[in-house]
Amino acid sequence: xxxxxxxxxxxxxxxxxxxxxxxxxxxxxxxxxxxxxxxxxxxxxxxxxxxxxxxxxxxxxxxxxxxxxxxxxxxxxxxxxxxxxxxxxxxxxxxxxxxxxxxxxxxxxxxxxxxxxxxxxxxxxxxxxxxxxxxxxxxxxxxxxxxxxxxxxxxxxxxxxxxxxxxxxxxxxxxxxxxxxxxxxxxxxxxxxxxxxxxxxxxxxxxxxxxxxxxxxxxxxxxxxxxxxxxxxxxxxxxxxxxxxxxxxxxxxxxxxxxxxxxxxxxxxxxxxxxxxxxxxxxxxxxxxxxxxxxxxxxxxxxxxxxxxxxxxxxxxxxxxxxxxxxxxxxxxxxxxxxxxxxxxxxxxxxxxxxxxxxxxxxxxxxxxxxxxxxxxxxxxxxxxxxxxxxxxxxxxxxxxxxxxxxxxxxxxxxxxxxxxxxxxxxxxxxxxxxxxxxxxxxxxxxxxxxxxxxxxxxxxxxxxxxxxxxxxxxxxx
Numbered sequence: 001x002x003x004x005x006x007x008x009x010x011x012x013x014x015x016x017x018x019x020x021x022x023x024x025x026x027x028x029x030x031x032x033x034x035x036x037x038x039x040x041x042x043x044x045x046x047x048x049x050x051x052x053x054x055x056x057x058x059x060x061x062x063x064x065x066x067x068x069x070x071x072x073x074x075x076x077x078x079x080x081x082x083x084x085x086x087x088x089x090x091x092x093x094x095x096x097x098x099x100x101x102x103x104x105x106x107x108x109x110x111x112x113x114x115x116x117x118x119x120x121x122x123x124x125x126x127x128x129x130x131x132x133x134x135x136x137x138x139x140x141x142x143x144x145x146x147x148x149x150x151x152x153x154x155x156x157x158x159x160x161x162x163x164x165x166x167x168x169x170x171x172x173x174x175x176x177x178x179x180x181x182x183x184x185x186x187x188x189x190x191x192x193x194x195x196x197x198x199x200x201x202x203x204x205x206x207x208x209x210x211x212x213x214x215x216x217x218x219x220x221x222x223x224x225x226x227x228x229x230x231x232x233x234x235x236x237x238x239x240x241x242x243x244x245x246x247x248x249x250x251x252x253x254x255x256x257x258x259x260x261x262x263x264x265x266x267x268x269x270x271x272x273x274x275x276x277x278x279x280x281x282x283x284x285x286x287x288x289x290x291x292x293x294x295x296x297x298x299x300x301x302x303x304x305x306x307x308x309x310x311x312x313x314x315x316x317x318x319x320x321x322x323x324x325x326x327x328x329x330x331x332x333x334x335x336x337x338x339x340x341x342x343x344x345x346x347x348x349x350x351x352x353x354x355x356x357x358x359x360x361x362x363x364x365x366x367x368x369x370x371x372x373x374x375x376x377x378x379x380x381x382x383x384x385x386x387x388x389x390x391x392x393x394x395x396x397x398x399x400x401x402x403x404x405x406x407x408x409x410x411x412x413x414x415x416x417x418x419x420x421x422x423x424x425x426x427x428x429x430x431x432x433x434x435x436x437x438x439x440x441x442x443x444x445x446x447x448x449x450x451x452x453x454x455x456x457x458x459x460x461x462x463x464x465x466x467x468x469x470x471x472x473x474x475x476x477x478x
Contacts, residue, residue, distance in 0.1 A: 026362065026365050026366055026369055027369060028310065028369040028370075028372040028373050028376070029369075029373055030372065030373040030374075030377050030380075032303065032379060032380070033379070033380040033383055033384075035286040035287050035289065035383065035387075036287070038286060038384065038387055040285065040286055040387055040390075040391060043391045043395075044281060044285070044391065044394065047279070047280075047281045047394050047398075050280045050282060052282070053280040053281060053282040054282045054467060054468070054470070055464045055467050055468065055470045056470050057469075057470035057471075057472075058470065059178075059464045059469060059470050060072050060178060060181075060182055063182070063273045063274055063275070063457070063460075064273070064274040065185075065271055065272050065273050065274070067268065067269055067271065067272075068181070068185050068271065068273065071181055071185065071254055071257075071258055071268075072177075072178045072182070074258040075177055075178070075181055075257050075258040076174055076177065076178065077259075078258060078259035078260070079177055079257065079258065080259060081173060081177065082170070082173055082177060085166075085170040085173040086170055088166050088169070088170075089163070089166045089169075091166075092159070092162055092163035092165075092166040093163050093166075095159050095162070095163065096156070096160055096163045098159075099152075099156045099158075099159040100156050100159075102152060102155070103147060103152045103153065103156060104144075105142055105143065105144035106142075106143055106144070107140065107141065107142045107143075108140070108141045108143075109138075109139070109140050109141075110137075110138075110139050110141070111136075111137065111138040111139070112135075112137050113134060113135070113136045113137075114134065114135045114136075115132070115134050116132065116135075117130075117131065117132050117133075118130065118131065118132075118133055124332065128332060133332060134331075134332070135330075135331075135332050136329075136330070136331045136337045137328065137329070137330045137331075138328050138329045138330075138337065139326055139327070139328030139329075139330075139344075140326065140327050140328055141324065141325070141326045142324070142325045142326070143322065143323070143324045144322070144323045144324075145320060145321070145322050146321040146322070146323065148321055149314075149315040149318040150311060150315055151311075151312050151315030151316065151318075154308045154309070154311035154312035154315060155308070155312050157305075157308040157311075158305045158306075158308035158309050158312060159305075160305075161301045161302065161304040161305030161306075161308060162301070162302070162305045164301045165298045165299070165301035165302045165305065166298075168294045168297045168298035168301065168474075169294075169298050171294045171471055172294035172471075175294060175465060175468075175469035175470075175471065176465075177257065179461050179464070179465045179469065180257060181254060181257050181258075182457070182461040183458055184250055184253050184257065185254065185271055185273070185457075186271075186273065186457035186458050187250050187454065188247060188250040188251060188254065188268070188270075188271055189270070189271035189273055189453070189454060189457065190450050190453070190454030191243055191246045191250055192247055192270040192271065193449075193453065193454075194243050194447060194450045195240065195243040195244060195247060197443065197447060197450060198236060198239045198240045198243055199240060200446075201236050201239070201439075201443055202233065202236040202237060204439065205229070205232045205233055205236050205439075206233065208229055208232075208422065208425075208439075209230060209232070209233065211422075211425065212225055212229040212432065213226060213229075215425075215428070220428055221432065225431075225432040228436070248265070251265035251266075251268045254268055255268070273457055275456045275457055275460055279393075279394055279397050279398075279460070279463055281390075281394065282467065285387075285390065286383075286386075286387050286390075288473065289386055289387070289390070289467070290383070291473040292467060292468035292471055292473055293382075293386050293466075293468045293471065294468065294469075294471045295382055295386070296379070296382055296383060296386060297471070297474045299375070299379040299382050302375045302378070302379075303372070303375045303376055305375075306368070306371050306372035306374075306376075307372055309368045309371060312368075313364050313365040313367075316361045316364065317361055317365075318353070319351040319352060319353040320351060320353070321349070321350075321351045322349070322350050322351070322352075323347070323348075323349050323350075324347070324348040324349075325345075325347045325348070326344075326345060326346055326348075327343070327344070328343070328344055328345070329342045329343055329344070330342055330344050386466065389465075389466035390466045392462075393459055393462040393463040393466050394463065396455075396459050396462075397456070397459045397460070397463065400452060400455055400456055400459060403452060404449075404452050404453075404456070407445065407448055408449075410445050411442070411446065411448075411449060414441045414442040414444075414445045415442055417441065417442070418435075418438040418441070418442040420438075421434045421435045421437070421439075422435055422438075
């Protein structure tokens with residue numbers, strides 16, 4: 001039978017047997033959400049729009065603090081978590097290469113020489129039968145599994161999708177690391193500002209204590225006022241210790257995030273971050289957000305990989321078609337192996353199709369359908385969360401600006417009230433309780449100012465992260 005006739009026979013038999021297997025209408029159920037179906041226009045009506053306002057790849061430089069730039073640069077170069085993500089990317093790339101190689105023909109060379117006694121009643125005829133002899137063989141083999149149904153192609157595309165998702169995951173890990181450092185750095189600034197407030201409070205209370213002693217010596221205050229003024233100092237010192245320890249802990253976290261040891265924390269100075277007060281939203285949100293968010297891009301690649309997994313599982317319902325060719329030499333006896341008379345060669349087309357597997361292939365296809373549904377719904381959830389994060393950050397920033405304006409007015413009033421209470425107390429008109437009351441309000445406003453500034457920094461980082469953190473735009477079309 002000729003090679004062409006063998007090929008037609010194999011294809012005909014395979015197509016006939018393929019009818020024995022059926023997917024029975026198994027298919028995935030989930031649908032990829034479109035960004036236009038998620039309405040955000042009304043939520044963004046009060047936000048300034050700039051088509052070029054997507055974050056820069058080194059967005060942290062916009063805070064104007066060289067120390068923060070140094071910490072993030074060091075972390076991106078030495079954090080162990082990033083090296084883990086990069087190792088996963090290399091593993092996924094190797095899987096792509098391995099899957100791709102399975103689509104090509106493979107060749108091998110084998111040889112053997114067996115010395116033994118042959119059976120008198122076996123396949124070997126006399127005079128070798130019943131005697132000792134040598135069977136020598138040298139064979140070159142070429143095999144190729146034909147990909148008629150696209151199974152190997154689908155496996156390759158699936159591996160490519162997972163590898164690209166791993167690459168984008170690595171970029172997402174870099175963004176998360178930079179954002180975490182910025183958040184901890186903002187926390188350190190808050191602790192530093194609060195610490196300055198606590199030190200100023202201690203200095204104020206020491207002045208009030210001095211004044212109270214003078215009044216007590218002059219007979220204007222009783223022992224009670226003096227005791228109250230003395231008791232206020234240990235509390236201020238305790239607050240300084242607590243805030244100092246919190247700042248130390250923040251510095252230790254920053255050192256760990258950079259991949260350095262605890263001694264790195266000793267060289268971290270107080271932050272001097274600047275916060276942009278008027279957030280601007282880039283145009284075409286949410287449509288272009290799909291390509292700027294690394295988590296969305298990575299999840300979309302997982303959806304693509306899952307769809308290829310379905311193609312691969314469906315191809316399992318069709319026969320495997322293999323071509324095997326061999327050529328070599330075989331010799332039995334004492335004659336030399338390297339002789340034209342010992343040559344052998346052949347071509348062996350074959351197909352395999354399990355006719356009964358107790359539902360194994362259907363279960364595998366159902367599992368792939370479910371994995372696709374999971375990937376799609378995870379993508380939809382990620383898209384919904386992404387839009388929520390953008391709107392939430394913008395809404396909180398707008399609210400925070402109003403809070404900061406009110407706080408500045410309140411602090412100015414509290415400072416004036418405190419100064420007047422101390423002046424009245426010094427002149428003998430007021431009393432110590434009025435000083436305590438005014439001081440309490442002033443301290444609350446100073447503490448609130450530090451908290452609001454830190455909150456402003458956090459929200460700025462949140463918005464940058466929600467907008468993709470400078471991730472280069474990727475195509476995410478169907």
